[in-house]
Structures are given as C-alpha cells and as structure tokens.
Amino acid sequence: MSQEIQEIDVLIVGGGVGGITLAQWLTGLGRSWRIVEQEGELGGALKHSEYPLKWIPALPQISGAQYLAQMKAAIDQQYCYLAQQVQSISLADGFECGLSSGQQIRAKKLVFACGASPYSPFKAAERIIVGPGLARFNAIEPASRVAVLGGGDNALEHALFLHQRHCRVDLYARDQLRASSAFLQQLQATRIQVFTQCPQIELLQQGEKVLLNQQQYDYACVYYGYAPSNILTKFPLLSLPDSGLREGVHLIGDMTNAPFPSVLLTQGQAAQLAKQLDFELG
Known part of the structure; x- marks a missing residue:
C-alpha cells in the first residue's frame, strides 16, 4: 500500500x-x-x-x-x-x-x-584538529607546541586563544594573512611565529606527536575555510x-x-x- x-x-x-x-x-x-x-x-x-x-x-x-x-x-x-x-x-x-x-x-x-x-586536505585525528570549536581544545595542555594552519579569521582567532592558554603557537598560511585588522593587531602583540607562503605542507600524526614538514608539534589545527x-x-x-x-x-x-x-x-x-x-x- x-x-x-x-x-x-x-x-x-x-x-x-x-x-x-x-x-x-x-x-x-x-x-x-x-x-x-x-x-x-x-x-x-x-x-x-x-x-x-x-x-x-x-x-x-x-x-x-x-x-x-x-x-x-x-x-x-x-x-x-x-x-x-x-x-x-x-x-x-x-x-x-x-x-x-x-x-x-x-x-x-x-x-x-x-x-x-570545514575543508582540510588532512584527515582529522586525535592530534590533528579540523575546524572551529573551543571544546576541541580541552585536551591541549598549556605549554604544548601547536601548529595552526590557515591565514583567515578562524585561524588567527584560534591561534590567539591557544596563545592565551600559554601554548607555543606557530601559524602557517598558504599565502598571505587575510584576517581582519583587529586580529592582525592582536597577533603583533604576541610571540606567535608566522610563516606565510606555505602552499606545500606535509602533515602526519606519528604516535603522540605531529610532524609538519619534519617539524615536531604536540598538535596541529587546520582552518582552511x-x-x-x-x-x-x-x-x-x-x-x-x-x-x-x-x-x-x-x-x-x-x-x-x-x-x-x-x-x-x-x-x-x-x-x-x-x-x-x-x-x-x-
């Protein structure tokens, strides 16, 4: 019927x-x-x-x-x-x-x-976070070394948040930074290392660490739009x-x-x- x-x-x-x-x-x-x-x-x-x-x-x-x-x-x-x-x-x-x-x-x-x-060429994993969400950071301890991938508002906002939690943050942008002026001004007042023009990135979780172009991090966070x-x-x-x-x-x-x-x-x-x-x- x-x-x-x-x-x-x-x-x-x-x-x-x-x-x-x-x-x-x-x-x-x-x-x-x-x-x-x-x-x-x-x-x-x-x-x-x-x-x-x-x-x-x-x-x-x-x-x-x-x-x-x-x-x-x-x-x-x-x-x-x-x-x-x-x-x-x-x-x-x-x-x-x-x-x-x-x-x-x-x-x-x-x-x-x-x-x-959220777009990412890298598969999410225990130590590779893809996309926004503050709750995703609960496992990241202060003093952790974290790579943030992306050059827009999402990337900078999360990089700044991790920096406030006393993480050691490196920011990798595929091209130039394209975030709002407010985030860029905040970024200048931090010790976050910024690397621009990074179109080719190799990212892999290996045990309790993440390898990014042979650099070792505790976590990587991907914000590619x-x-x-x-x-x-x-x-x-x-x-x-x-x-x-x-x-x-x-x-x-x-x-x-x-x-x-x-x-x-x-x-x-x-x-x-x-x-x-x-x-x-x-």
Missing part, C-alpha cells in the same frame, strides 16, 4: 540557521513547509558554537548555541524531520521527494540550505545545462558561496527568499 503524499508549499533541505530562519518567515507568511535534516538535531555548525556572536545587534554576548536555542523555540518542530535525507526527487506538479524514512512529500518550491563543512555541500550532484535533474538551477529550486546560506559569509547574511537571504516565494506562490 503506497504511503500518502504530503502536499506543502516549500520543502527545506537543511536544518541549520538558514533553514530555521526560512521556516519561521514562511510560518509568518502563512505558508506550509517541512525541514529535512540529516543530523539528529537542528542547528548545523551553530549548535556546537561556544563563541559569542559579537555581530548580532543588541545581543553581543549571546553564544551561537544560545542564539540557536531561541531560534528553534520560534518554529513548530513537528514539521522538522530529523536524522533523515532526501533520497529521490522527481518532477510531478512541483517536486516529489522521497525521504529515507519512506515518507513522500510534494512541494511547490525546493530550498537547499545544507551549509558547508569551508567547502559548500555537494548535495545537488545527487539530483542532476535540478540543474540546467547553463549551470543554473531549475525554476523553483533555490539555495541559501553557505551553499551560495558568498565571499563574506555570516549568520546575519544567511538569515537575510532566508528572509528575502521567504518573501519572494510568498509572492511567487500567489
């Missing part, structure tokens, strides 16, 4: 800050939606963020996790399908999507908000020959490859798209 197909206005693939914001706006506009999230909890990378979101107006001390909790409380989570994935999509009076649970959803519009993952989700490659019918997307398919958040991504930019994209979708749905 075939399962009944749910008919909705918008299917949101991805339950991070972009997907949640879009769902909240669609609710306010009187539109029906569902979120499909592959993790067992909403929030994406933000749910692990202990950092103050200094750029959120009027909430300068709120952490990413705290901000996320307020966002989650603003939507009806019965419409969020967790630990599930979209396994099939066909074109049938909109987009007919089959979920890993066997549920079938037909949506008039399809929005991908799957974010991005993010790679947007490649989920669209699973559904080629959603792409057009000119590399555009089929009408009715939209991207928000890190999947848009914005040059200066932020929580506020993603939320702004979600708000703008919600109003656009409401207009198009008529």
